[in-house]
Structures are given as C-alpha cells and as structure tokens.
Amino acid sequence: MTSPTLSPTRTWSAVLFDLDGTIIDSAADITGSLAHMFAEMGLPVPSDDTLRTYVGPPLLDSLRMTAGFDDAEAWEALNVYRDHYGEHVLRSPVFPGVAGVLERLHAAGVPIALATSKPERMARQVLDHAGLSEYFTVITGASDDESRSTKADVVAEALRRLQSQGVDTANSVMVGDRGYDTLGALANGVPTILVEWGYGSPAEAGDAMAVVHSADQLRSLLLG
Numbered sequence: 054m055t056s057p058t059l060s061p062t063r064t065w066s067a068v069l070f071d072l073d074g075t076i077i078d079s080a081a082d083i084t085g086s087l088a089h090m091f092a093e094m095g096l097p098v099p100s101d102d103t104l105r106t107y108v109g110p111p112l113l114d115s116l117r118m119t120a121g122f123d124d125a126e127a128w129e130a131l132n133v134y135r136d137h138y139g140e141h142v143l144r145s146p147v148f149p150g151v152a153g154v155l156e157r158l159h160a161a162g163v164p165i166a167l168a169t170s171k172p173e174r175m176a177r178q179v180l181d182h183a184g185l186s187e188y189f190t191v192i193t194g195a196s197d198d199e200s201r202s203t204k205a206d207v208v209a210e211a212l213r214r215l216q217s218q219g220v221d222t223a224n225s226v227m228v229g230d231r232g233y234d235t236l237g238a239l240a241n242g243v244p245t246i247l248v249e250w251g252y253g254s255p256a257e258a259g260d261a262m263a264v265v266h267s268a269d270q271l272r273s274l275l276l277g
Contacts, residue, residue: 066221068158068275069211069243071229072169072176072194073108074251076155077183079145083108086138093133094126108252109231111170111195111202131199135172142175143182148250150268152185157272159188164220167192168211168227168237170204191215204237212241228271232257246274 073079084104091098098104107115112134116127158165165188169176173194180186193211195202201210212222227238230251238245244262247253248271258264265271 064224065163065226065275066224067164067166067190067212067215067226069166069168069208069225069227069238070155071227071231071234071251072167072171072179073145074230074253075228075234075248076147076151076185077145077179078148079142080105080108080252082141082145083138086134086141089137090130090134091120094130096120105252109170110233111199111204113199113202139175142179145179147183147185148268150272152183154268154272154275155185155188157276161276163275164190164215164218166190166211166215167194168204168208169194170202170207170233171195172197190218190220204233205240206237208237208241208243212243226262226275228275232260235260246271 070076073083084101087104087107088098106119113127113131116122116130122130155165167176167180167189171194173192173196176194177192180189180192191211191214193207193214195207201207208227212225215222225243227234227243227245228248229235229245230248231253235245235247239260247258247261247264249264249266263274265274
C-alpha cells in the first residue's frame with residue numbers, strides 16, 4: 054500500500070480493531086479450511102491467490118458472489134468451513150508488536166473494541182488464547198446466523214456496546230487491513246488506519262485516513 058500523509062496526532066476517544074490480518078496472521082489457516090471446504094463440496098480448489106480474497110469480507114457473501122453458490126449451498130459450505138476452521142482457529146499467531154500496542158492503549162485508558170466479521174464466539178476464543186481479551190472493553194463479531202456480518206453492522210454494534218458502557222465514541226478510529234474495514238467504518242462516520250502487514254492491496258488504501266507499515270508507527274499515530 055502507498056501511505057497517505059499521516060494526519061497530526063490526536064486523542065482518540067476509542068479505538069476499534071479488526072482481527073484477521075490486523076491482530077492475528079490467520080490467512081494460512083483460513084485458506085487451508087477454505088481449500089478443505091471446496092474439496093468436501095466436490096469442487097476444484099481455487100488457487101492460493103483466489104482463496105486469499107475470501108479473507109476479510111463476510112464469508113457467506115463471498116460464497117454467494119465469488120464462488121457462485123446459491124443460498125442453500127452457501128450455508129452448507131459455511132458449515133463445512135466452520136467445522137474445519139474451528140479445529141485450527143487457535144493456531145494463528147499475533148502479528149509482531151500488536152500486543153504491545155493494545156497493552157499501551159489499555160494502560161493509557163483508551164477504550165478498545167474488537168470489530169470483526171469472524172463469528173464472535175471464535176473471535177473471543179482467539180483473544181482469550183492469545184491473552185489479549187483483557188485489553189478490550191467490548192468484543193464484537195458476526196452473529197452465528199450471519200444476521201450481523203457486514204463490517205458496517207459489526208462496527209455499529211461495537212460502537213453501541215461502547216456507548217452502553219459510557220464510552221464517548223465521538224472521536225473513534227478503526228484499525229484494519231482491508232478496504233472492507235474502511236468502508237464499514239466510514240458508514241458509521243469513523244476514519245480508518247490501515248496496516249500494511251495485513252492482506253489488503255494498494256487499491257484498498259484510497260479511503261483510509263492513513264496507512265502504517267509497523268506496529269511502532271501505529272502506536273505513535275494512536276498515542277503520540
């Protein structure tokens with residue numbers, strides 16, 4: 054990604070984080086489960102590059118639009134994927150330096166919310182396993198029935214949960230790695246900082262407030 058000019062350091066009232074590609078390096082485990090899913094469905098397994106395009110957006114939507122499944126096929130495939138991925142979800146490592154950023158934000162008293170399209174119960178397992186849950190004021194993900202799955206809906210719910218705990222969300226910022234994060238946050242009036250270590254492409258950086266290449270740069274932009 055080409056980094057837009059970083060805006061001046063400001064005080065954020067809350068910081069929302071994406072999970073896959075932002076906090077954890079989950080692409081290999083996700084694409085492995087996707088390959089298993091296609092094979093179980095009796096279909097050719099797409100290339101690695103194609104499988105990586107599924108990482109980030111709501112999977113049910115991708116199965117319909119990218120794989121061309123009808124509703125029944127998409128739900129069958131999603132369940133096959135979840136069963137397999139559920140056995141591997143805790144293997145994905147945390148990106149270097151990210152835990153330190155979360156710790157510093159928490160120590161500074163900045164409320165942190167998770168806003169991920171991964172199912173919320175899985176996201177909570179991942180954060181618990183990584184020892185990161187303690188830094189989050191709220192943990193928000195997709196609902197199991199996918200009624201809440203778009204990033205815009207997840208961000209809206211994260212903001213609602215923060216507000217219900219008395220958090221001022223007027224100066225919130227989203228940290229993510231894909232254009233889906235930016236668009237979902239913008240739908241809620243929230244600017245986005247994209248991280249270069251994730252799974253996005255330069256074309257996805259256009260609407261971001263800034264792009265950072267390291268955890269140190271992210272920390273500086275969030276805390277000064």
